[in-house]
Amino acid sequence: MSVADLRVAADELEGQSPEQILAWTSERYPRVSFATGFGAEGCVLIDMAARHALPIDLFTLDTGLLFPETYALWRRLEQRYAVTIRAVRPAQTVEEQATGHGDQLWARDPDRCCALRKVAPLAEALAGSDAWITAIRRDQTPTRAAARHVEWDAKNGLVKVNPLLRWSSDDVWGYVKHHDVPCNALHDAGYGSIGCAPCTTPVAPGEDPRAGRWRAIGKNECGLHVRLQPVRRAEL
């Protein structure tokens, strides 16, 4: 589909359910990937894909810095749905990165750290795919507010599909409860949005769920959903 065709399709999909958007994607593209970060939204999409037996390649960006609870959820999801969620890892281990860029790069230059440990590995993982699915919602951040259900991802060179854009947090948690979807145990400890352990803190009641990500440094995206050029391995 051309970019113009994708705009037309996005208009048509605006009133469709997430399940219909997932089915639409699987019918049109032979190689579809879903990069999950194991948020509640991602767990919902894994449940939907499994429920409808959609042939979607599941993977996660294993930065090596995830919470133990996140690694435990990863295994629970694989067992519950009888799927494999592939690990996509950075070119460098945490220790190698510390040698090359200094210890705790996330505390000094989190954009660079995310570029190395998330954005570059994602670009490589998507190289063989026709389309990739994300779990973003429009009401999460200003940069996500203008997203369409289907759009051309010029940075990674493939179609990007966002089935949950129009859902609210209540919609997500209603689905989780109704279908008993496994979720991260840290949500019960006050964590709204969960990423790497060094960059994630709990949130207070009523606080923006993403306020615990990169708290106090004004960063609210890791770079996966903004139009930046990825760092390539040759630049490491």
Ligand code: SF4
């Ligand atoms: S979230 Fe933090 S630790 Fe994880 S890649 Fe980004 S800066 Fe590094």
